[in-house]
Amino acid sequence: MNLLPWTIYLSFGGAALALAAGARSAAAARWIALATVAAAWGLVLAAAAGFMPANGLQTLADAAWVPSMGVRYHLAADGISLTLLVLTGLAATAGVLFSWNIEERTGEFFAFYLTLIGGVYGVFLSADAFLFFVFYEIAIVPKYFLIANWGSTNREYGAMKLVLYSFAGSALVLAGLLWAYAAGGARSFELQDLAAAAAHFTHGEQLGMFALVFLGFAVLAGLFPFHTWAPTGHVAAPTAASMLLAGVVMKLGAYGCLRVAMPLFPAGLAFWQPVIAWLAVAGIVYGGLVALVQDDFKFVIGYSSVSHMGFVLLGLAAANVRAASGAVLQMFSHGVIAGLLFAVVGRIVYDRTHTRRLEELSALPLHRLLPFAAVTFVLAGLASMGMPGFSGFPAELAILIGAWQTAPAWAAAAALGVLIAAAFTLRVMQLAFFGSAREVPALEAPATPLPAITPAEKAGAILLLAATVVVGLKPDLLLNWITPALQSPFFQAVLKGGAP
Amino acid sequence: MTPDYTGLVRALLPEAALVAGALVVLGLDLAFFRRRAAAFRLRAAIAVAALATVAAIGLALGGGARGEVFGGVLIFDSLAVAARLGVLVLVLLVLGISTGAPTPRHPAEYAAIILFAAVGFTLMAAAQQLLLAFLALELASLSLYVLAGFDKSRPESVEAALKYFLFGGMSAAFLLFGFSLIYGLAGSIELPRIAESLAQQGLSPLLAVALVMVLVAFGFKAAAAPFHLWAPDAYEGAPTPSAALIASASKLAGFVLFARLLWPGLHAVAGNVAAAPVGGGWLPVVAVLSGASLLLGNLGALAQTNVRRLLAYSAIAHAGTLLLGVIAFGAAGPAPLFYYAATYGIATAGAFGVIAVLERAGGCEKITDLAGLHRRSPLLAGCLLVFILSLAGIPPLAGFFGKFAVFAAALQLGGAGGPAGWLTFAAIFLSAVALYYYLVVLKQALVAVPAEQAGPVTVPGAAALTLLAAAALIVFFGLCPSLLLDFF
Secondary structure, three states, X not given: OOOOHHHHXXXXXXXXXXXXXXXXXXXXXXXXXXXXXXHHHHHHHHHHHOOOHHHOOEEEEEEEEEHHHOEEEEEEEOHHHHXXXXXXXXXXXXXXXXXXXXXXXXHHHHHHHHHHHHHHHHHHHEOEHHHHHHHHHHOOHHHHHHHHHHOOOOHHHHHHHHHHHHHHHHHHHXXXXXXXXXXXXXXXXXXHHHHHHHOOOOHHHHHHHHHHHHHHHHHHOOOOOOOOHHHHHHHHOOHHHHHHHHHHHHHHHHHHXXXXXXXXXXXXXXXXXXXXXXXXXXXXXXXXXHHHOOOEHHHHHHHHHHHHHHHHHHHHHOOEHHHHHHHHHHHHHHHHHHHHHHXXXXXXXXXXXXXXXXXHHOOOOHXXXXXXXXXXXXXXXXXXXOOOOOOHHHHHHHHHHHHHHHOHHHHHHHHHHHHHHHHHHHHHHHHHHOOOOOOOOOOOOOOOOOOOOOHHHHHHHHHHHHHHHHHHHOOHHHHHHHHHHHOOHHHHOOOEOOOO | OOOOHHHHHHHOHHHHHXXXXXXXXXXXXXXXXXXXXXXXXXXXXXXXXHHHHHHXXXXXXXXXXXXXXOOOOEEEXXXXXXXXXXXXXXXXXXXXXXXXXXXXOOHHHHHHHHHHHHHHHHHHHHEOEHHHHHHHHHHHHHHHHHHHOOOOOOHHHHHHHHHXXXXXXXXXXXXXXXXXXXXXXXXXXXXXXXXXXXXXXXXXXXXXXXXXXXXXXXXXXXXXXXXOOHHHHHHHHOOHHHXXXXXXXXXXXXXXXXXXXXXXXXXXXXXXXXXXXXXXXXXXXXXXXXXXXXXXXXXXHHXXXXXXXXXXXXXXXXXXXXXXXXXXXXXHOOHXXXXXXXXXXXXXXXXXHHHHHHHHOOXXXXXXXXXXXXXXXXXXXXXXXXXXXXXXXXXXXXXXXXXXXXXXXXXXXXXXXXXXXXXXXXXXXXXXXXXXXXXXXXXXXXXXXXXOOOOOOOOOHHHHHHHHHHHHHHHHHHXXXXXXXXXX
């Protein structure tokens, strides 16, 4: 447990090493990156093995950083952070495996990649709002360079849009946090202290601060109508970055909503709850409908992320323990599944066929050319639809039940999204892999066979598939961490409901 | 008052070292180096000047003159001590940058004038009397006019110097007129006496005129809108190290001088911007200057294609934030303002340093001239990344913490409910706009492919060392902000 902060230091150190080694040998940079993410993930898993969920938020490191302003270097973890740390390690490791083929400026690629990972670990471990914000912003800038340098379609536009949305969101967060800090007498940035101080704020102040902080974080979580950066950014990004962006970085936003915005300003949530919930439902349905009509394979996955993140936001907005635990589980689940889908689309299929247009893919007998990809995608697609046996099912179920307890209309409308998800997933599955040239005049199978699936790709895919199946079959593995954390006094003011 | 000349000499040893250094630079060059190559003369001059600056830093650190000196003409409080050191470090950076820039025609004079400017800056930082303040400001300004126009072969340089001089001369006239009115009203040129006297008489129409005069001069010195018009042209045309000096050390010294003038000197007529109905005084005017600079700087920078003009507009935007720091000075003390000005100076001087090296290697006017820097010189690209991200306010670099400290101080004045709060929110949201133009620069440096004729860039050793040191300072102060903040 006490070694968890080393995930951050390891990642930043690995970034520097990869940069230095990459100047001479791309292979060295790759192996350094893999060793770094694997070691960090190993630390997380080791901590998870000895984790006592009942203990609440456990401090890992605590030192004065800027004493004159009450800023502390305070790292702590509870079941929620641990769940997301496991996800981060998993997605980061898989991401390195799926970017094994990066040949150009390899060292720099992994340096930016590992910096991003270090920032993400830091966010999930921060117990001080200032520190949280610092790591949150550290995770923003590398995204620009990852996408603009190593991305594809319209990459400079996608990168700029994504980063400006993220940064605009973080500006809102900064404004809200500073306001709360100043109004609370400017003594401390500890989340606990801010929450205690916020209890004395006027109603209007709470509403304003909550609006700023929640909206700022929710932009990164893909809240409708501020989601448009997500599909363009994810499509433009190189595969590993798409996996991380959809898989982990969007979770930073949702985690910020849950860890910072909601417990600090419960009155704000009570006021804005219907707005957030309906926007989340709109995102679920709208994202699904747009995914239904895309011709670009990757855009389908991009919009499906918006839809799935809508579930997370709905789970948070429902403001009870069951829905919130579902939301955290959905963060994990979507992180794994989106990573898998992006890996199949961006790396396994696109790098071989050099097209992402469903019309062209449907003319290729992909299920015969790339059987591994087809099997992986079908399984991931089933998981994405929320089929029982995969992690999406217990998560979305808990969210829908929890949302029903707060307002049945939300759950009913969101359930529509589940149907739409099934529709667009089946459609894309059919077109991409089984469209095999019945009516379309057959494009002949390429003269040269497509390159074989590499071991790195297999390892990455199996890793992610195993995670979604294990959690799908035994969600209690994670729920036993998440639920006690949500029932802790820190969330008492904002989440209703006892044991789920 | 019995003049304490020994105390004065002891307090001004660093300045004496600078002047002596300047004279040695000129003398050596005149006596021995007239026939040597210009590059050698530059190196020799910079080496001596840097030695003098280091000696001045050592004397300022070790001399330890504190409190009022020479009957209160100078004051060495923590702000003055910190600002003097900060200015000297920035001058040292600019000297290091000069070794990477194209060699000027008269290298010794160039280095000597930088040292004279440095004397002006350090005296600005410590002046507590109107006359000395004005003299120090003029010493610095006159040196800067010459430095801006140093490259006589380029019409742009001459244009830059002329514009800078005309605006500067006009604002000096305003300042002197304002000072004379204040003297007439308060009967003293010493800030503590002025403060006492104004506390009794309050705001009168004549004093309002005087305040406007002083603020006009301040706006000019800070390159705050609407007195910013000289800045883009001066930054664009002046030799790069001169522009770096104008943007960094001169900014820091100017803000310290005016913050001291306004708060300890004129706080009785400050007015109020914490709550919604603003009181009469100079604070509302400073708030307007701040808001205008933030808006105009950030929006103006979006349209720039020239790197230096972009940095100039970014400087205007940063002046807006610094003015916010001046507003918060009264309640929060000098720490946020000083931290911001000093770290901004390092970052902007570093950015100019990168441009200087590129100019020597073939030219760097348009932003697109930076294309492919990551391949032409990874060192320069890495340093530029640090400087620009610090200017954009990305953690963990110093620029982020500076923004954070200033915003936190300004919000504590009256929460979100008053003009200071609104201004802070505007500044925070405009920083998202600012990221766009900073990323445009970084996109060229780190993403775009180099133009075909652009080869690798060799960075002279001293310049490389300077840039690395500047980048290290940015990271270091970002990680350990307390080292600067706890100075006060």
